[in-house]
Amino acid sequence: MxxxxxxxxxxxxxxxxxxxxxxxxxxxxxxxxxxxxxxxxxxxxxxxxxxxxxxxxxxxxxxxxxxxxxxxxxxxxxxxxxxxxxxxxxxxxxxxxxxxxxxxxxxxxxxxxxxxxxxxxxxxxxxxxxxxxxxxxxxxxxxxxxxxxxxxxxxxxxxxxxxxxxxxxxxxxxxxxxxxxxxxxxxxxxxxxxxxxxxxxxxxxxxxxxxxxxxxxxxxxxxxxxxxxxxxxxxxxxxxxxxxxxxxxxxxxxxxxxxxxxxxxxxxxxxxxxxxxxxxxxxxxxxxxxxxxxxxxxxxxxxxxxxxxxxxxxxxxxxxxxxxxxxxxxxxxxxxxxxxxxxGFNEIHQWFWNDTGNPFRKMAGESSDLLLNPGISYMSDSSVFRESLGIEEVRDASYLRLVPQQMSSDNYTVGIICALTIELKAVGALFDSTHAYVPSPDHDPNDYVFGSICGHNVVASCLPDGDYGTTSAALAAGHMCRSFNGVEFYLLVGVGGGAPHTNKQDIRLGDVVVSTPKGSKTGGIPYDTVKTLQGGVHIINGYLSPPPYRLRSVLRLLLKSDPNPPKAPLQPYLDQIAQSVDGCGYPGQENDQLFDSDYSHLAEAETCDSCDPQKCIQRTLRPSTQPRIHYGLIASGNQVMKDSKTRDRLGEEQDILCFEMEAAGIMNTVPALVIRGICDYSDSHKNKGWQKYAAATAAAFMKLLLSNVPVSNDRGQRQQAPMFSG
Structure with missing residues (x-):
């Protein structure tokens, strides 16, 4: 040597x-x-x-x-x-x-x-x-x-x-x-x-x-x-x-x-x-x-x-x-x-490590796919839910030995709700450790995954395939709230459509929008709940409940107190997701296309390859590919926003940064914060090219947020992230 x-x-x-x-x-x-x-x-x-x-x-x-x-x-x-x-x-x-x-x-x-x-x-x-x-x-x-x-x-x-x-x-x-x-x-x-x-x-x-x-x-x-x-x-x-x-x-x-x-x-x-x-x-x-x-x-x-x-x-x-x-x-x-x-890892004598707890060995008859990514593990009896996470059939209960920690429903303090399975995959890839399955009451149809993120015990769920919108989201949040009494706050994590011209904010695909009160506005608005006045005038009627004070306080710290904010705070988490979930890499600025509001997408075309490049708005390339984080108003409703002129009008009138379909069902049901990765521009050119990356950026901000939220210990006291001064 x-x-x-x-x-x-x-x-x-x-x-x-x-x-x-x-x-x-x-x-x-x-x-x-x-x-x-x-x-x-x-x-x-x-x-x-x-x-x-x-x-x-x-x-x-x-x-x-x-x-x-x-x-x-x-x-x-x-x-x-x-x-x-x-x-x-x-x-x-x-x-x-x-x-x-x-x-x-x-x-x-x-x-x-x-x-x-x-x-x-x-x-x-x-x-x-x-x-x-x-x-x-x-x-x-x-x-x-x-x-x-x-x-x-x-x-x-x-x-x-x-x-x-x-x-x-x-x-x-x-x-x-x-x-x-x-x-x-x-x-x-x-x-x-x-x-x-x-x-x-x-x-x-x-x-x-x-x-x-x-x-x-x-x-x-x-x-x-x-x-x-x-x-x-x-x-x-x-x-x-x-x-x-x-x-x-x-x-x-x-x-x-x-x-x-x-x-x-x-x-x-x-x-x-x-x-x-x-x-x-x-x-x-x-x-x-x-x-x-x-x-x-x-x-x-x-x-x-x-x-x-x-x-x-x-x-x-x-x-x-x-x-x-x-x-x-x-x-x-x-x-x-x-x-x-x-x-390091020995292929002959295999031991698998999570972020906490003792390692475990591969059991005979276990799915190898399950072990390749211990960041997220199957803990549900639902075959639909299992398949949505890309996990093969496990034919016996020996997989429960993969996760040493067994919690009760009261131990979980953070609830995460996603609308799409790709969103839940991105969240699960950031689990520091996974927990054994916790049975839920018979009246709860939700499927759950359990784990730990930055010391917080997290229960996460996804809407059933084909279900979306405010009603489904409200039902999912209500069931989770009743089944897990210890949850202190909820995070709605996933993708949304951007409003690129709002208040002159430079919103790009892959950026993150976080529901944050601004002035008299609470952070969320039900944009399809309107009041019709004389003469056919429509005005938005109401706001959604603001995020819990505890999270607003942390957001204030993220926004204002760090004199030297990191240039790439989400990158470690994006790298972690990319290692576990295929297709979550950055698609490239050349694929971030914003078309003129008067130009509609060509019918039947799945992508914008055939769209007129002359109708694409020329924007200055950013010096960095790191996603930016925007704090402000998120609009939610039971309809998909695919009209650029309506997007621009509502965006300018209400200072809306993002459009999506679940927040209105959750924010008035449980104390919640909405985190959206921008996957399209809420126009007729909407497609799935940026969906996986946007799901990853939303999940990355979720973990950045939780890393700054003090952990509640077993006595109900909050333990701040460590600061040592000698």
Whole structure:
């Protein structure tokens, strides 16, 4: 095995990961690095006495390196969907070398540093090589800049990078320890960290970032959190750990598999400090075991034949409380201080992870389709409902073992109603975990799915196929309200038609409209409930009930309080949906066509391919493809709006942003907020080209909203998303 983090011949071309800021309910959401100072909620982060430990002993360079070498960092390649767990000293040297290699041409002209002058250790390409390089007195004295241009010596550059990394590590440790001792739920899919290049290039400020992991990547998240590893994101790290003598399938860490590689020497160090190498199975930490179900050599058995079947070398991590249920075998492939190992999903010994709870194994006779997407699971006896979610027949009740949590109807605090199955699929893809089926009363014809989103227990339902409109929506909401007494508020999530000219708001396909009071208007209007006056004049008669105050308060925070709102708050959730639901990707601005109000769609044509492009309104292309979020009035009625002139007239008169067909049935029945992704322009050109993406953007905003809503605990008290200030 050769270890390249910080080595002279490593790849130092990693680019920024391009991930969105960690926001909402994320653990690092309130943190930032400004001028080398870590701020939390805009205030300096100060280590309290109970958290400080022996921090004062790190005044000396050698003490700093001794401390950081015992910490761990995940280098996560967002492009290749793979990562490496490395010790802190190796990560530090990799940051330092990148900072010097990626200097701009102007600064390179005044830089005196030559990477070839670095003296490697006695044993290069090993996990402890970086510590030797950093301690080497000749390396520490290497000239970097002239006195007036920057840190004159290599040691000064190391200490600058160390100071920033130290703050990240300390804050990570305190945040995770407080979460560990609280009731806060952190989804495994949420990998939070910092951008590697921003750190190396000393961006100011530096904000935490969020990546959303595929199901296959969730198996090692508990482990990295147990050791308080900081994650640094990038694109193009190259090969950080390269095995020697491996076959072609394992010569490099496979891309796209969400694997995490680690050296045996670092794993030994972790077990010495956190676990126990002499236990069976091996205990990496108090909470995590390294489960080796058979006597494996840790080598591929293909004999390097081109047509041979390759072994699956992915190692299995499990929660330590599952030991009693495992068949224990001697640890065959672990050898102290030798080689490296890959952790992730093993195709032979399959374990499936949700965002919370213990993993589970595939049962005999279970539908494989059900297991491919644990984000949404079938929990109903209705074959129609099952088919609508794209789930095959399950012929026995063993599938109930897939979801360990069994709730009662009173445990559910959030109700979600969708009109279309594609809308429910998008919502279900964002479940952090799924729950077992909760039987509903005989008088309730609804079918439900159950799960958790950002700590909220959620019950969701969809109108029956072919049913739509205010009456069906009101019936569905009424049944849900009676069957689940603990639901505090409801979200109507799905697609709607936009009113693109209203109040000069630039509404595009894929944008999100949220029912929000404005002036004397409540956020919703029954536009087909009219009063006819003398002379045939029609006026809209009434408004719908406003959203509950609790949600309006959160919307106020989303709208006004964040001084640095994220540029792409919905993107992590859109990526998560796209991994689970086919066809939910962005269709492209070139397919967003708004036709003149006087131009009608050609009869019988399903698309606008034959429509006159000269009648298409020319609009400025947006600089970003990210959906925009609009807050205002949603019009609801029992008719499909397909007339552009009526749309424009009502839009201008009432400041309407969106037209749809279910809100009028729900908002006066239960306390509800309406979230609509714009899939068409409420005109004769209406088609389904943007329907799936619009369903995804509405669901993404739903999760963004819930990540900001405090969770009600078992005592009826609300628990705010965590904010730590030291």
């Amino acid at each position: 050769e270890f390249y983090a910080g080595s002279r011949d490593a790849c130092y071309e990693a680019k920024s990961a391009g991930l969105p800021k960690a926001s909402g309910g994320c653990l690092l959401a309130n943190a930032s690095l400004r001028e080398g100072q870590l701020l939390v909620g805009g205030h300096p982060f100060v280590i309290g006495k109970k958290d400080s430990g022996n921090r004062s002993s790190r005044d000396y360079y050698s003490h700093k390196l001794a401390w950081v070498s015992e910490k761990f960092v995940v280098l996560w390649d967002e492009k290749d969907k793979r990562g490496w767990l490395v010790n802190g000293a190796s990560a530090l040297l990799h940051i330092v070398m990148t900072s010097l290699e990626q200097l701009s041409p102007a600064f390179k002209s005044i830089c005196l540093f030559d990477p070839a002058s670095i003296q490697e250790g006695k044993h290069p390409h090993q996990p402890d090589s970086a510590t030797e390089v950093l301690l080497n007195i000749n390396n520490r004295q290497l000239r970097i800049y002239r006195e007036d241009d920057g840190p004159p010596r290599f040691q000064g550059q190391v200490e600058i990078c160390y100071n920033m990394l130290e703050k990240m590590i300390e804050y990570q440790l305190i945040v995770l320890e407080r979460v560990r001792n609280s009731r806060i739920i952190v989804p495994r899919a949420h990998l939070e960290g910092w951008d590697f290049r921003h750190l190396a290039q000393r961006f100011d400020p530096i904000y935490p970032r969020l990546a959303v992991l595929d199901t296959n990547g969730k198996s090692w998240v508990d482990f990295t959190r147990s050791i308080h590893a900081v994650t640094l994101f990038g694109r193009g790290f190259g090969e950080i750990i390269r095995p020697t003598g491996a076959c072609s399938a394992w010569a490099t860490l496979p891309c796209g598999k969400y694997y995490l590689a680690a050296c045996a020497a670092d794993l030994q160090k972790i077990m010495d400090g956190h676990g126990g190498q002499y236990s069976t199975p091996l205990r990496l930490t108090d909470d995590d075991i390294w489960y080796i179900p058979d006597k494996s050599t840790g080598q591929c058995l293909c004999k390097d034949k081109t047509d041979a079947t390759h072994s699956d070398l992915a190692q299995i991590l499990l929660p330590s409380d599952m030991c009693k249920n495992l068949s224990l075998n001697p640890s065959g492939c672990y050898q102290t201080d030798r080689g490296a190992f890959i952790f």
